[in-house]
Amino acid sequence: MDQVSIVCRRRHLSRRTEEAYRFWIRRYVHFHKPHHPRTVGPEGIVGFVNHLATAKHVAASTQPQALNALLFLYRDVFEIEIGHLSGLKRIQRRDRLPIVLTAHEVSAILRRMDGVTALMAHILYGSGLRVTECMTLRIKDVDMKAGMIHVRAGKGGKDRTTILPTRLQRPLQRHLLRVASRHRQDVARGAGFAPLPNALERKYPSASRSLAWQFVFPSRVLRRCPSTERWLRWHASESGVQMAFKTALQDARVIKQASVHTLRHSFATHLLAGGTDIRTIQLLLGHRNLKTTMIYTHVEQAARKTTSPLDYLDFD
Structure with a gap:
């Protein structure tokens, strides 16, 4: 998580954005425990985001925030290229x-x-x-x-x-x-x-x-x-x-x-x-x-x- 904070500050993200990203990344790590996010790979994003939509019934504005946090984790922190995320269930925004x-x-x-x-x-x-x-x-x-x-x-x-x-x-x-x-x-x-x-x-x-x-x-x-x-x-x-x-x-x-x-x-x-x-x-x-x-x-x-x-x- 320290590395997440370092990258956030290097990119001059706001304090609130950093806090939100850290929150969702912790939830993501706990969801796939005991496997490390590097081991799970970007494919684990789909399962977690769909879990938020179907089991947790999060708001339509919450799902994109969680998705952006995980994209940030893999692209900017781990520097892993993310391809097309197939099977992602989007919540319709009203x-x-x-x-x-x-x-x-x-x-x-x-x-x-x-x-x-x-x-x-x-x-x-x-x-x-x-x-x-x-x-x-x-x-x-x-x-x-x-x-x-x-x-x-x-x-x-x-x-x-x-x-x-x-x-x-x-x-x-x-x-x-x-x-x-x-x-x-x-x-x-x-x-x-x-x-x-x-x-x-x-x-x-x-x-x-x-x-x-x-x-x-x-x-x-x-x-x-x-x-x-x-x-x-x-x-x-x-x-x-x-x-x-x-x-x-x-x-x-x-x-x-x-x-x-x-x-x-x-x-x-x-x-x-x-x-x-x-x-x-x-x-x-x-x-x-x-x-x-x-x-x-x-x-x-x-x-x-x-x-x-x-x-x-x-x-x-």
């Missing part, structure tokens, strides 16, 4: 519309949130960020004067720029002043370091301790880095805002299967309903394919007020 909250529902939920998690939720809806993008945001990437947020290495390793709502600038500025105060205290105690991506730690040794590279939403605790022995302050956990949103959703009595990621869907749909063109929304969301963004046009059209023919009938 086109599902994203769940979207109305503007009234968003307002009701956000009013029932407070503290730092409320600020996180406001940014998720106001800027259309993914949860991970919000958590890993650095102070240097927030441009108050321009009213912009620069997302670095988002999904797929892509950078993009999105909007920072005007009404969030003051509360965000107050929050950053508190973050700066805590950072000064950390530095005074010999800490004050933030983890840097890739090899920036070696290229810019002092950057890790600068305020610019600190996370906008830092963790409450310090953790020692095993390689440098430095006390690092990572970003806050995603679970905090997820749990706070779930509680607010229940308190607002919104009967929808919504998660905190639904705020991003609502951001796109409400922009479209307000007259923003689809190309601009694609850039703000960071979608590579316009077809991914076009799904919100179907949501917006379905949400429009249309009078049912039943309402035209006269029962008097």
Whole structure:
């Protein structure tokens, strides 16, 4: 598994992709135990993936993830050529519309949130960020004067720029002043370091301790880095805002299967309903394919007020 991690980092795959690949490779090894994956060969992929589809009844999106992890194992880690995988049972994917909250529902939920998690939720809806993008945001990437947020290495390793709502600038500025105060205290105690991506730690040794590279939403605790022995302050956990949103959703009595990621869907749909063109929304969301963004046009059209023919009938 160490070799899997080495290859993932050499190819600059995201941390989540690496974790997913390691998970499915462990499941694959356990499935064919006691035989080693090299001994089983690529032919073992078909049996495992079909087992997931028929016995485990995994979701349609889960099967390709497991398949990609195993293709990565043989092609990139073992460097074994994979031919045609015959007999592979594919799960048919269903086109599902994203769940979207109305503007009234968003307002009701956000009013029932407070503290730092409320600020996180406001940014998720106001800027259309993914949860991970919000958590890993650095102070240097927030441009108050321009009213912009620069997302670095988002999904797929892509950078993009999105909007920072005007009404969030003051509360965000107050929050950053508190973050700066805590950072000064950390530095005074010999800490004050933030983890840097890739090899920036070696290229810019002092950057890790600068305020610019600190996370906008830092963790409450310090953790020692095993390689440098430095006390690092990572970003806050995603679970905090997820749990706070779930509680607010229940308190607002919104009967929808919504998660905190639904705020991003609502951001796109409400922009479209307000007259923003689809190309601009694609850039703000960071979608590579316009077809991914076009799904919100179907949501917006379905949400429009249309009078049912039943309402035209006269029962008097």
